[in-house]
Amino acid sequence: MKSKRKRKGWVLWAGLLPFLLFVLAFELLPLFTLLPSVFIADGRLTGANFQRALTPFILESFRNSLQLAAVVAGLGVVLGTIVAYAMVTTRNQSLRNALTALADVTTNFGGAPLAFAFIITLGSTGIVTLLLKAVGIHLYPTFRVYSIVGLAVAYLYFELPLMILVIIPALLGLRREWREAAVNLGASNLKYWTRVGLPILAPSLLSGFLLLFANAFGAYATAWTLTGPDVNLVTVQIAALVRGEVQLDPSLADTLAIISLLVMALCVAGYQLLNVRTQRSRT
Amino acid sequence: MIRRDGWRPAVLGLFLMFMLVPLAATVLFSISTRWDRTIFPEGLTLQWWFKVTERSAFVDTLTNSLILSFVTVLLALLLVAPTAYWSYLRVPRSRPLMDILTFIPFGIPGVVLALALIRFYSNVPLPLINTPALLVAACMVISMPFMYRPVANALEAVDIRLLTEAAQSLGAGWSKTFVRVVLPNILPGILSGCLLVFSAVFAEFTLVNLLVGTRFKTFPIYLVEFTRFDGRQASALAVISFAVAWLISLLIIWVVGRGSRPTEALGAR
Numbered sequence: 001m002k003s004k005r006k007r008k009g010w011v012l013w014a015g016l017l018p019f020l021l022f023v024l025a026f027e028l029l030p031l032f033t034l035l036p037s038v039f040i041a042d043g044r045l046t047g048a049n050f051q052r053a054l055t056p057f058i059l060e061s062f063r064n065s066l067q068l069a070a071v072v073a074g075l076g077v078v079l080g081t082i083v084a085y086a087m088v089t090t091r092n093q094s095l096r097n098a099l100t101a102l103a104d105v106t107t108n109f110g111g112a113p114l115a116f117a118f119i120i121t122l123g124s125t126g127i128v129t130l131l132l133k134a135v136g137i138h139l140y141p142t143f144r145v146y147s148i149v150g151l152a153v154a155y156l157y158f159e160l161p162l163m164i165l166v167i168i169p170a171l172l173g174l175r176r177e178w179r180e181a182a183v184n185l186g187a188s189n190l191k192y193w194t195r196v197g198l199p200i201l202a203p204s205l206l207s208g209f210l211l212l213f214a215n216a217f218g219a220y221a222t223a224w225t226l227t228g229p230d231v232n233l234v235t236v237q238i239a240a241l242v243r244g245e246v247q248l249d250p251s252l253a254d255t256l257a258i259i260s261l262l263v264m265a266l267c268v269a270g271y272q273l274l275n276v277r278t279q280r281s282r283t
Numbered sequence: 284m285i286r287r288d289g290w291r292p293a294v295l296g297l298f299l300m301f302m303l304v305p306l307a308a309t310v311l312f313s314i315s316t317r318w319d320r321t322i323f324p325e326g327l328t329l330q331w332w333f334k335v336t337e338r339s340a341f342v343d344t345l346t347n348s349l350i351l352s353f354v355t356v357l358l359a360l361l362l363v364a365p366t367a368y369w370s371y372l373r374v375p376r377s378r379p380l381m382d383i384l385t386f387i388p389f390g391i392p393g394v395v396l397a398l399a400l401i402r403f404y405s406n407v408p409l410p411l412i413n414t415p416a417l418l419v420a421a422c423m424v425i426s427m428p429f430m431y432r433p434v435a436n437a438l439e440a441v442d443i444r445l446l447t448e449a450a451q452s453l454g455a456g457w458s459k460t461f462v463r464v465v466l467p468n469i470l471p472g473i474l475s476g477c478l479l480v481f482s483a484v485f486a487e488f489t490l491v492n493l494l495v496g497t498r499f500k501t502f503p504i505y506l507v508e509f510t511r512f513d514g515r516q517a518s519a520l521a522v523i524s525f526a527v528a529w530l531i532s533l534l535i536i537w538v539v540g541r542g543s544r545p546t547e548a549l550g551a552r
Contacts, residue, residue: 012369012373012374013374013377015366015369015373015374016366016369016370016374016377016381018362018366019362019363019366020384022362022420022423023384023424025420026400026420026421026423026424027384027387027388027391027396027424029403030396030399030400030402030403030404031391031395031396031399033399033402033403033406034398034399034402037402082294083294083295083298086290086291086294086295086298087295089291090291090295095295099295099298099299101533101536102299102302104532104536105528105529105532105533106302108482108528108532109525109528110486111486111488111503112488112503112506112507112510112521112524113309113486113503113506113520113521113524113525114305115510116309116506116510116514116517116518116521117305117306117308117309117521117525118305119510119514120305120308120309120312120514120518121304121305121308121309125319125320126308127304127308127311127312127318128304128308130319130320130321130322131322134322156301157301157302157305160298160301160302161302214390217392218390218391218392218393218394218395219392220392220393220394220488220489221393221488221489221503224488224507225488225507225510235392235393235394238392238394238395238398239394239397239489239492239493241398242394242397242398242401242493243492243493243496250402253398253402254398254402257394257395257398257399260392260395261390261391261392261395264390264391264392265390267390268386268389268390269390272386
C-alpha cells in the first residue's frame with residue numbers, strides 16, 4: 001500500500017518533468033558550467049583566475065557599477081518614498097489613481113528608447129539643455145548625459161516609479177492613530193518620523209533598496225545606448241567579451257559573470273527574505 | 284511663509300515633470316523639422332515618420348519582434364501554466380521548488396545569461412548556437428517570473444482544488460475540467476502573464492544583440508542602429524516603442540486591475 005502511494009507520488013512529479021528539463025537545460029546547467037573555468041586552472045582548484053581577472057581596469061568597472069547602483073538605489077528610495085508619501089496623503093483620489101497608473105507604466109520603460117529620450121531631453125543640444133541655456137544656466141560641459149551621471153539620471157526614470165509601487169503598501173500600513181498617539185504624547189513631527197514612522201518602514205525601505213540596487217547593477221541596454229563603451233561598467237565589459245570585441249578570454253568573462261551573479265544573488269535573496277517577513281507581519 | 288501643505292503639490296509636480304518631459308520631448312522631436320538651435324521647434328513635419336516607416340527594414344524588424352514575442356508568449360504559456368496548475372493541484376510539495384526556480388531568472392542579468400548559454404551550447408552537440416531557437420529559450424527564461432507569478436496568484440485566489448473536485452464529482456473529465464472550469468477562472472492571471480511576457484520580449488535588446496547579433500534583427504536593435512545614424516527617425520521609433528509598452532500596461536490594468544504587476548516583472552533594462 002505504502003509503496004503504491006510512493007510510486008504514485010513519482011508519477012505525479014513526472015507531470016512537472018517538461019518544465020524541470022527546460023529549466024535545467026536553459027537556466028541551471030549553463031550557469032553551472034561557468035563555475036569550472038572560474039575555479040579550475042591547469043587542472044587544479046585555484047583562485048588564480050580571480051587574481052588574473054581583477055586588473056585595475058576590471059576593478060574600476062566593478063567600482064563604477066556598484067557606485068552607480070548604490071547612488072541610484074539610494075536616491076530612488078529617498079525620492080520615491082517622499083513622492084509616494086505625497087501620493088497616499090493627497091485628498092484628490094483621481095490624482096492618486098492617475099499617478100499610480102503612471103508609475104505602473106513608466107517603471108516598465110527602459111533600454112534603448114529611454115536612453116534616446118534622455119539624449120533628446122538632456123543631450124548637448126537637448127530640449128531642456130536649450131531651455132536652461134536661454135535662462136542662463138549652462139549644463140554643458142559640467143554635466144554630460146553621456147556619462148555615468150547621465151546614466152544615473154536615466155536609471156532613476158525607471159527606479160523611481162518602481163520604488164513608489166513597492167513602498168505604497170507599507171505607507172498605507174502606517175496607521176493614523178499611531179501618529180495621533182505620538183503627537184498627543186508630545187512628539188514633534190521629526191520625532192514621530194525618527195522614533196515611530198521610519199523604524200516601522202525600515203524593512204520595506206531596505207528591501208526596496210536591494211530591489212533597486214539589483215535592477216541597476218544588472219542593467220545593460222540603457223547604458224549601452226546612452227554611453228556605448230565610454231562608461232566602464234561590469235555588464236558592458238561582459239557584453240564586450242561575449243561579442244568578442246576584446247580578445248576572447250573565456251575564464252575572464254566567466255569570472256566577471258560569477259561575481260556579478262553573486263552580487264545579484266545577495267540582493268535578490270535579501271529582498272525576498274525581507275518581503276516574506278513583512279508580508280507575514282502584515283497578515 | 285510657505286503654507287504647511289505646500290510641499291505636496293511641489294513634490295508631485297516635480298515628479299510629473301521628470302516622468303513626462305522626456306516622453307513629451309521625444310514625441311515633439313519626432314515631428315519637428317529642426318530643434319537643436321532654438322528653444323522651440325523651427326517647424327512641424329511628419330516626414331521623419333514617413334521616411335522611417337517606408338524602409339523595408341522597418342517592417343522586417345517589426346515583424347521579427349512580433350514573431351519573437353508571440354512565439355515566446357505561446358511557448359511560455361504552454362510550459363508554465365499547465366505546470367503551475369499541476370503543481371498546485373497534485374504536487375503541493377513542489378511549490379517551494381517551483382517558486383524558487385521561477386524566481387531565479389529575476390536575479391540573472393541578461394548579459395550573464397547570454398554568456399552562459401553561448402559557453403554551454405558551443406560545447407554541446409546541439410545545433411542551437413546563433414539560432415533564433417536559442418533566443419526564444421533565453422527569452423522564456425528571463426520572462427519566467429512574469430508568466431508564473433500572475434498564474435500562481437490566480438490559482439491561489441480561486442481555490443483551484445475545490446473547483447476541480449466539484450467539476451469531477453459532477454462527471455467532468457480532466458480535459459473538460461481544465462478547459463471549462465479551471466481556465467475561465469484563472470484567465471485574468473493568464474492574460475496578464477501573457478501581456479507581461481509580450482511587453483518584455485518586444486523590448487528585449489541585450490539577449491537579441493548577444494545571442495543572434497545581426498542574423499535576426501528586431502525592433503530595438505533597429506532603433507539602436509538609428510540612434511547613431513539619424514536621431515529624428517530614431518525618435519519616431521522610440522515613440523512607437525513607448526506606445527507599445529504604454530498600450531500593454533493599460534491593457535494589463537484593464538484586464539486585472541491596478542497593482543497586480545509582480546515586482547519581479549520588470550521590463551528590459
